Amino acid sequence: MNSIGEECTNLKRNYEDCFNKWFSEKFLKGNNEDDCAPLFKVYQTCVKKAIKEKNLDLDCMEKDVLGTEFEKPPPPVSK
């Protein structure tokens, strides 16, 4: 899948190849050691720049909601 920044797509694919391997072979088996940090850093630098250039609402994007008080409660169960 393409990145929001065309120039970041290859960096994204390199990172994803590493992540998918780490996730299935290590993380799911209880090993948290991060193998992909350098690839992630390079990819993130590119993506953050691309997002800024698109003038997206960064504050809204960066806000954490899941697991916080801002998370919506489950809808009421209809009787």
Place this chain on the structure above:
Amino acid sequence: MVKYYTSTALFKYTWDQVAIALWQRYPNPYSKHVLSEDVVHREVINGKLYTKRLLTKTNPMPRWGEHFVRGPRHICVVEESIVDPKNKSLTTYTRNIGMQKLLTIIEKCDYIQNPENLRTTQCNRWAWFQSSFYGFRRALQAFGVERYKSNVTKNVKGFNTTLEQLFMTDIPQQTKTKQKLTEKAKHAVDLAKSKTQPLLTSSSQLP
């Protein structure tokens, strides 16, 4: 007033397989409306993986709305997720950014092992729809619910396509093995027939 929608889907794959496929489900034949996908934050805290993804999607407006609202052709969606491999739980929380006053859609999905069959995975989904656009609130919310239901169907089909591609690679080998066994059995029967033919010929009353 807020509209809600809830649904449950069952994936005939283990929780681990569903968790692996979550990161690889785009693109798929049912995701033409998803234009880009990026991880914007990721870290492991106390053995759980916290991720934030940014997706851009096409933004079809209802025809009647196009006259009144000039919305962007694309919308941005943020998906937060927590993967807990120890408890086999995976939660995603998705919301649109930009255009929230027009229509806010929030979706939460819990992927857990199906309690009735631990080799399959249940996805419990909740969605909230809210618009504060004066004069069109109910129509926009109704439009949002209908479009969302259609997207949920595509989402599940697309996810299943990814799961098949990742985990059904055993099937062709199984089919080949079965074919080989069938051929061997047939050969054995033919061989047996050829050896017993004189007896069969003499016993010509066999049906």
